[in-house]
Amino acid sequence: MDTKQRKIILAITLAYTVFILYFMFFGLGRTDTLDRETGHTFLFLPDGFFKLPSLSDLLHPTLMDIVGFGNIVAFIPFGILILLLYRVGFLRFMILFILSILVLETVQALTLLGSFDMNDVIQNASGAAIGFGAYRLGYRTEKIWTNIAATGISVVLLIIGVWGIFEVVDKALTKELGPFVALNELKSSSINSPSGTMRDSFQLGGQNVEPQYNAYSTEDKNMVTYTYTLDKKELYLYLNYGIPDQEDSHGSLRISADGQEYLSTSAEAQSHEIGMTSVYIQGANELTITLEGDVKIWDVGFREMKYDWNW
Template sequence: MQMKQHRKITFFITIGYTLIILYFMFFAFGRADKVDLTSQYTFIFLPDDFFRVPGLSDLLHPTLMDLVGIGNIAAFIPFGILFPLLYRTSFVRFMTGFILSILVVETIQALTFLGSFDTNDVIKNSLGAAIGFGAYKIGFRTKNYWRNITATGIASAVLMLGVWGVLGVVDQVFTKELAPFVAINEWEDSTGNGLTGTKQDSLKIGGQDVTPQYNVYGIEGKKKETYTYSLGNKGDLYLSLNYGIPDHKDFQGSIKVTVDGHELLSVSAEDQLHEPDMRILYLTGAKELKITIEGNETLWDVGYREMVYTWN
């Protein structure tokens, strides 16, 4: 009799919790108010950030996205506990049914403009359900119902922290970050120009004192100079350069930056202010870089930061 009562309570809890989750998935966060503003379906089939969850430091000042990221896992843990309590099922059968159900819900979200179909969410939701099922298997080992509930709750917390830690490690392994700055004069200039990266103490541009840290490029006594660099096997780069025309020179000249024959930057004196300026250019898979200077233009602290994995 007691088992039937527990089963009945579990059934109503499952129904109630399911309705709450469906409300959040379809109507919370002002979703209904945005329906009229949406004119196209959103389907994200390729997972790209399912392992990105906020770190412990992020939770000290959590944003809505941080809470959603954790919630997409934690909110579905109860399903992995409640359904096995109602129906005897294997892990494979349970996860198959759960994933199919989530796929249907995500599809309805997209088709009703009340959300999007996002594979990242499917994976996170399924992780939560798997954690719950694992906690159920660990916790329900005795005949004492409430002791089992307590053990399952503790197991859920431990497994959640474990998965959170693993996802954090995976995030670090597969996330790129900016490497330290490398001055461009450390590359080999394929033209063999001996003036490449000549450094001087200071410049005065627009009345401002400028102190270069790495290099200075100019064309003293010439009308034009092109510096050519082979980028080798570099991947994604952020190329930065500072430029301007020194105060003691006529305000005329130009700069061009060309990568693999494509002009990425062209600046002439007519387009400049009488003050130092800076540009950052994104390069990906580039093989050859050319910097062409004309007139009195001066470049300094030209270099790059490469996007690399932390283990590099």
């Protein structure tokens, strides 16, 4: 590369750097929201940075889809331009690039023109790494147009590869709701209380209710407590509740786990309504459901949060 070509590439690099800096600090209407900022924002833990927009998302992209994808693509040229100017190894290049992005993210947060977001750091670094790899794969001949074409193809292939890897990692690190499991399938430690397996139909608010999985009540007692072993599961508990059609009747429902109360509600027969609720419980060992009065709950169950590879 002669001196003239080097100066042209340097000018392109500087111009592109100014463009990126403008976008980072003044793009997306950052200055318009400056007076509404109340504090500095530092997000040190990455959250969902592996999630790139899918092909269907790109057909109807949201602003966050565009930003997430742009955070990678916009920094690909740096991996190519820097190598055209300087001979540097991958490790050194990535260390210097990540340090530079960390500084810029910090300045963004301190000036209230953005936030320090570790997601952005990882996405930007991924783009630079793609550019670095594309240059290494593309620039192998003395023919400049052949090199440019090969580098462009390498960029596309590496983006697709990184996209696929990110999708796999996102899938592996994301928990999903499993199938519905009836509560009575868990181990119960309740003493002298029904198991919940009785599913006789009843009237509530003039409607005929037929439980599909289970039904719990006080069975003419003043109060009954049901306890089940959760084994530290992370889950969403679902249930229906209400007072069967009776005059002047009432009752209450309490749900707790390991002594922490998650739900406490009361019901009256006069309301003629079926209540439905869900409760998120994480890492508890014992679930306790306490019924008082004439309240009845049915089709009680849960959906456990699990990683895809843990089914």
